Amino acid sequence: MNRILKSSIVVLVGFASLSASAADSKQRAALAHEAGRNALNKREVEVLRRGAGPGNGPAADAMLSALDAAGHATGAAKAKRVQAGDRVLSQGSGWALEAQGEGTRVRFHKLGFQGRGVPADQKPGLEQLQDRGEAFVKKELASVVSLGAGETLVPFKTRYLKQGMQAQGGKSTESVTAATVVFTRAIDGVPVLGEGSKAAVTFDMDGKVIGFDVDWAKLQRTGTRQVTVGSAEVGRRHGQLQALNGQSPNATLRRMECGYYDAGYLASRAGTLVQPACVYDEVEEKAGLGAGQGKFRSAKITAVPLGASFEADEALPEALQLKSVK
Amino acid sequence: MRMTKMMMSGILAAAMVGCGGMDESQTDTELGQSEGAATVHTFGVHATDAYEANWQDALTGFQWDMTSRFINQLARTDTNKFYYNLQGKAYYWHDTGDHAVNSLEDVDLFFTTTHGGAWNDSAGNSNAVWAMWNNGSVAWSRQMRLGDELTGLSIFAQVSCDTLTTADGNVWSRWGPIFAGGLRVALGSHDLLANSSTKKPVGENFAIYLQNGYKLGDAWYWALSNPSTGDDIAVMYNGTDATDCSNRYNMTWQNFTNYARRRDGNNGYMCWWQWDDA
Numbered sequence: 240m241n242r243i244l245k246s247s248i249v250v251l252v253g254f255a256s257l258s259a260s261a262a263d264s265k266q267r268a269a270l271a272h273e274a275g276r277n278a279l280n281k282r283e284v285e286v287l288r289r290g291a292g293p294g295n296g297p298a299a300d301a302m303l304s305a306l307d308a309a310g311h312a313t314g315a316a317k318a319k320r321v322q323a324g325d326r327v328l329s330q331g332s333g334w335a336l337e338a339q340g341e342g343t344r345v346r347f348h349k350l351g352f353q354g355r356g357v358p359a360d361q362k363p364g365l366e367q368l369q370d371r372g373e374a375f376v377k378k379e380l381a382s383v384v385s386l387g388a389g390e391t392l393v394p395f396k397t398r399y400l401k402q403g404m405q406a407q408g409g410k411s412t413e414s415v416t417a418a419t420v421v422f423t424r425a426i427d428g429v430p431v432l433g434e435g436s437k438a439a440v441t442f443d444m445d446g447k448v449i450g451f452d453v454d455w456a457k458l459q460r461t462g463t464r465q466v467t468v469g470s471a472e473v474g475r476r477h478g479q480l481q482a483l484n485g486q487s488p489n490a491t492l493r494r495m496e497c498g499y500y501d502a503g504y505l506a507s508r509a510g511t512l513v514q515p516a517c518v519y520d521e522v523e524e525k526a527g528l529g530a531g532q533g534k535f536r537s538a539k540i541t542a543v544p545l546g547a548s549f550e551a552d553e554a555l556p557e558a559l560q561l562k563s564v565k
Numbered sequence: 566m567r568m569t570k571m572m573m574s575g576i577l578a579a580a581m582v583g584c585g586g587m588d589e590s591q592t593d594t595e596l597g598q599s600e601g602a603a604t605v606h607t608f609g610v611h612a613t614d615a616y617e618a619n620w621q622d623a624l625t626g627f628q629w630d631m632t633s634r635f636i637n638q639l640a641r642t643d644t645n646k647f648y649y650n651l652q653g654k655a656y657y658w659h660d661t662g663d664h665a666v667n668s669l670e671d672v673d674l675f676f677t678t679t680h681g682g683a684w685n686d687s688a689g690n691s692n693a694v695w696a697m698w699n700n701g702s703v704a705w706s707r708q709m710r711l712g713d714e715l716t717g718l719s720i721f722a723q724v725s726c727d728t729l730t731t732a733d734g735n736v737w738s739r740w741g742p743i744f745a746g747g748l749r750v751a752l753g754s755h756d757l758l759a760n761s762s763t764k765k766p767v768g769e770n771f772a773i774y775l776q777n778g779y780k781l782g783d784a785w786y787w788a789l790s791n792p793s794t795g796d797d798i799a800v801m802y803n804g805t806d807a808t809d810c811s812n813r814y815n816m817t818w819q820n821f822t823n824y825a826r827r828r829d830g831n832n833g834y835m836c837w838w839q840w841d842d843a
Contacts, residue, residue, distance in 0.1 A: 262842045323773045324638070324766075330777065348787060351780040351815055396842060398795065404807055404836035405736055413731075421792045432793075434763060439792035452792050485623065503793070505763050522757065525621055527694075528701030533684035535696055536726050537622050538757040540794065556762070 264365055264394040270430060270496040274517060278470045279497040279545060284429055284515050285464050286550070287499065290457035291341060291509035298342025299327040301382040306347065309379050311448060312336060340504040341456075343435075345383050348450040354443040356402055356414025363442070368420035369394045372440040375448055376422060384438050384455050386424065393430055395423045395437070417441050417449060426458065426499060432518045433542065434503030454503045458513055465515060465546030473497070473517045476543045476561060483560050486539065490521040493538075500542050502554035511554045515545035603819055607716060608639055608674040609647040609667065611654055617700040621680050627764040628678045631724065635676055635768025642776050646672050651679055651698040658695070658704035664714035673821075674720040676768065681725025681753065683739060691735035693728035693743075706739050712747030712826055719821055720781060722752040724767065724789075729753045729799040729837065736801075736835050744803040744835070747826030749816060752785040755839045756797035763791065775818035782814050782838055790840070801837040803827050810836035 263271075273280050292298065299320075307315035311334075318331040326339040336347045373392060376384050386392060397420055403413035419441040423431050434454055441450040481488055500516035501507070519541045524534040544558045551562045614628040636645050647667040656662040663669045680696040686705055693706035706728075711718040721743070728739075729751060740751065758764075767788050774784035782800040789798045804810030804827055813836075816824055827833075 321777065323777070324769055328773070328777060335777075335779070346787065348783065350783055353811065353814060396795075398792075399841055399843070401839045401841060402836070403731055403839070404810060404834055405731075406807075406834050407737055407741070407832070411731060411734055411736065419792070434791055434793045437792040452790065454792070484625070487622075503763070505766060523622055527684070527703060528620060529703070531685065531687055532703065533682055533694070535621055535680035535682045536757060537624075537680060538726070538759045539625075540759050540761055
């Protein structure tokens with residue numbers, strides 16, 4: 240897990256080297272560095288708006304066609320297809336594809352995957368996954384992941400699947416069987432945080448794609464610009480939100496980074512704004528009451544609006560909260 | 566003392582109409598029917614979003630959404646036997662009362678959301694622990710044995726931090742007693758799960774994947790997974806040996822009863838799958 244540091248404005252000095260994890264891209268590590276110094280290195284950014292998706296049926300059709308042609312989803316034309324909740328779920332032999340919401344969230348997975356494992360110190364790093372991942376995104380995921388003017392695809396981080404076992408009375412063994420590279424996008428050089436604007440591609444240890452997870456809407460420019468505040472004001476707003484939410488001011492900060500905030504399909508719809516914000520990833524601990532009891536931990540993610548003047552928007556509930564007490 | 570049932574079945578049935586974002590014009594009626602005359606299984610839920618006298622931090626308002634949507638979805642194909650809060654429940658989690666009607670052993674699948682941890686008990690043995698609502702009340706894994714009474718629990722799904730941690734090598738201390746009863750799989754986290762409103766659809770997602778024949782581990786992972794948050798999702802099985810344990814990843818909601826329980830002396834191996842940022 241990531242290194243841990245105390246949450247306060249004071250300790251944000253020197254935050255960069257502590258907050259970046261080995262799984263982070265250089266671009267993401269730089270974000271953490273900048274967050275501790277200036278919040279965002281741009282004093283003004285344009286507000287964006289999520290565009291409409293194609294609908295989950297058309298999104299599924301387009302993706303299945305691309306995956307079938309590329310040999311990733313054999314028998315796609317005969318796949319079982321159901322409408323479940325807000326998604327279309329298609330299943331073939333050993334794989335499943337789902338398109339959710341307006342078709343801006345699309346996920347594909349090989350079911351029951353159990354691949355060859357490698358020792359943890361031999362797992363592929365970001366630099367080994369990045370090119371293959373980017374090629375896959377730009378070719379096979381082109382029907383969902385499109386880049387508008389001023390937008391670039393940016394590597395964000397890696398994730399790993401580990402398989403372990405332990406005999407009774409024995410020692411545990413563990414190996415890495417899959418690796419995921421996660422991309423975000425940058426708009427005019429400002430990376431997008433939050434659950435939206437993410438494209439993740441998962442590989443087995445032989446380099447074959449075994450899944451992907453995309454939450455990607457087209458973003459439209461609104462012409463409205465927000466002047467951004469510095470780290471001191473962000474810290475003040477964060478403290479205000481902690482108080483409003485009954486959070487301990489002594490929470491441990493795992494990461495802070497600033498950029499655009501796209502809440503993703505779950506919290507958004509066509510027209511939802513994408514504004515600048517700083518994202519705090521914190522952990523609270525609270526001890527049990529009995530003698531010798533340990534502590535329960537709780538992870539909390541807070542998106543603090545970064546504009547000197549910002550819009551109240553349902554996809555950024557913290558903005559609604561701060562507006563309510565202004 | 567038993568707690569008040571939070572959602573009667575009639576209310577539940579009514580709530581199913583219009584919940585979960587179902588588009589009535591679409592062909593969802595096939596959902597869960599693909600296995601032919603599938604066996605109807607049973608499930609129960611315990612949840613809380615707050616704790617007596619704030620002895621633990623409140624969870625931010627996603628628990629009821631998550632659990633009610635899980636029930637609404639899975640009840641389309643299977644039987645929900647109970648939906649309770651966590652008041653006074655340690656007795657019913659422990660072997661003392663887990664065999665009472667509408668307790669953990671009375672269903673095939675038990676789904677819960679509360680704080681979790683990995684603590685030592687007074688004897689110095691490592692336990693997985695879960696916070697109950699009552700001030701200071703905790704369920705301890707070494708006082709639990711699941712899978713050997715009534716229906717016998719098979720699937721123990723917990724949206725809780727830390728309970729499936731393995732890094733300290735104390736897996737057998739924490740989970741040996743529970744699996745000794747024949748539990749088939751534990752679904753949870755080996756570290757942290759973000760306390761976020763975006764967890765609301767997790768229960769519904771999980772139910773949909775169960776109904777559509779996903780492996781239990783896949784259903785859990787894809788229900789919780791999001792590329793941005795880095796949640797530390799984990800699943801754990803047991804088996805007679807390494808091969809048997811790994812093969813049990815193939816269990817689904819439709820076929821799990823085909824996998825014989827590995828109880829007591831047949832419980833020789835633990836195996837796990839963990840998703841991690843590092």
